[in-house]
Every structure is written in C-alpha cells, then in structure tokens.
Amino acid sequence: TQLLEQSPQFLSIQEGENLTVYCNSSSVFSSLQWYRQEPGEGPVLLVTVVTGGEVKKLKRLTFQFGDARKDSSLHITAAQPGDTGLYLCAGRANFGNEKLTFGTGTRLTIIP
Amino acid sequence: KAGVTQTPRYLIKTRGQQVTLSCSPISGHRSVSWYQQTPGQGLQFLFEYFSETQRNKGNFPGRFSGRQFSNSRSEMNVSTLELGDSALYLCASSPFDSGNTIYFGEGSWLTVV
Numbered sequence: 589t590q591l592l593e594q595s596p597q598f599l600s601i602q603e604g605e606n607l608t609v610y611c612n613s614s615s616v617f618s619s620l621q622w623y624r625q626e627p628g629e630g631p632v633l634l635v636t637v638v639t640g641g642e643v644k645k646l647k648r649l650t651f652q653f654g655d656a657r658k659d660s661s662l663h664i665t666a667a668q669p670g671d672t673g674l675y676l677c678a679g680r681a682n683f684g685n686e687k688l689t690f691g692t693g694t695r696l697t698i699i700p
Numbered sequence: 701k702a703g704v705t706q707t708p709r710y711l712i713k714t715r716g717q718q719v720t721l722s723c724s725p726i727s728g729h730r731s732v733s734w735y736q737q738t739p740g741q742g743l744q745f746l747f748e749y750f751s752e753t754q755r756n757k758g759n760f761p762g763r764f765s766g767r768q769f770s771n772s773r774s775e776m777n778v779s780t781l782e783l784g785d786s787a788l789y790l791c792a793s794s795p796f797d798s799g800n801t802i803y804f805g806e807g808s809w810l811t812v813v
Contacts, residue, residue, distance in 0.1 A: 618800065619800045621800060621801060623804075628806075629806055629807070630704075630790050630792075630804030630805050630806045630807050631743075631790070631804050632804070633801060633802075633803065636800065636801050676743065679800065680800055686756070687745045687748060687756040687758065688733065688745065688748075688800065688802065689745065690735070690742065690743040690745075691742075692742055693742055693743075
C-alpha cells in the first residue's frame with residue numbers, strides 16, 4: 589500500500605499554462621517535503637511545509653499543506669520548460685521514528 | 701559546502717555478482733539513508749543510519765545490506781545480483797536523526813546483465 593499518492597501521474601501542458609499537482613494520504617505527517625528530479629540526477633529539495641494550512645511560495649511555485657496535515661498541493665503559475673521534471677512529495681507519518689516515504693511522483697512536461 | 705557524493709556513478713555487473721556502493725554525506729550530517737529508484741516502483745526506501753546505528757529498514761531481501769562508519773560515510777552492498785536489481789541507487793544525508801529534510805546525491809546507476 590502506497591502511503592503517499594500523487595496525482596496526476598503524468599502531465600503535459602503548454603508553456604504559460606497553470607497547473608496543480610496533488611499529494612494525498614490517509615496518514616498524518618509532521619511535515620511534507622517536495623522535491624524535483626531531473627533525468628540522471630538525484631531529487632532536489634524545493635520546500636518543506638510544517639504547519640497545517642501553511643502556504644509557501646517559491647517564485648512561480650506555490651505549496652500548500654492541508655489543514656489536517658494529510659495532504660499537500662503544488663501549484664505552478666505560467667509554467668516554463670525549465671519546470672519539466674519528476675515532482676515528488678515525501679514525509680514521515682505519525683510523528684514517530686517512521687521511515688521517510690516518497691510519493692508515487694508526477695512527471696511534468698512543459699511544451700515550448 | 702560539498703554535497704552528497706556517491707561513487708561509482710555508473711557500473712555494470714553480471715548476475716550473481718555482488719556490488720558495493722559508497723556515499724559521503726554533507727559535512728556535519730550524521731544521518732544517511734539509501735533509496736532504490738526504478739521506473740516501475742518509484743523511490744523505495746532501503747535503510748537509514750544515524751551515528752553508525754541502523755534506524756530503519758525497508759522491505760528488501762537480506763541480499764541488501766548497509767553500514768555507516770564513524771566518519772558518517774556509508775556503504776551499501778547487494779549480494780547475488782539479480783536482473784531486477786538494476787536501478788538508480790540514491791543516498792541522502794541529513795543533520796538530524798530521522799530528519800524530515802534530506803539532501804540527495806546524484807546516485808549510482810547499476811545495470812545488472
């Protein structure tokens with residue numbers, strides 16, 4: 589059973605469009621992280637959200653942590669080809685000494 | 701500050717052989733974790749170490765093992781390689797025990813033929 593489900597799994601849109609990807613779970617997380625991974629490279633940390641309802645902005649990227657700390661979303665405004673990559677959410681459930689679990693991933697392609 | 705360094709970057713092994721992958725964490729980081737990434741299964745947790753102690757272990761067979769040294773460097777070993785072990789093996793480090801924010805290396809690409 590996958591602890592963190594991401595949707596959509598694949599997304600291909602035109603440059604300049606907006607998009608949202610989702611990370612959902614039935615478990616509560618102390619925090620959630622978002623990573624972006626480009627081909628042949630390791631994932632790179634984008635943001636950590638800690639407080640339920642928290643919203644963080646990173647240029648054209650907006651991250652939100654659900655009020656119940658069970659889900660998160662990533663919204664990209666005016667997507668650019670440089671946004672292309674695999675987006676992964678990750679977190680440790682139940683505030684305990686659980687393993688850090690990664691989501692199923694969203695593979696985003698921005699078409700010039 | 702240097703990032704997480706993994707060696708080797710690429711390697712090809714034959715079925716039945718064993719392989720050892722190395723990871724040097726970011727200076728000052730005492731936690732190291734390992735992940736296997738494949739197109740079909742995504743990022744799967746292998747194990748996590750803090751101060752030479754294994755803190756967590758994923759659901760992998762006993763052929764997969766790891767260890768951490770006193771200088772926080774870590775190695776993982778896979779014995780009796782199978783074709784299905786072909787994957788990108790990623791190491792990540794964190795300054796904290798069971799830290800939520802981890803920093804990845806570029807990975808070691810293993811191909812088993």
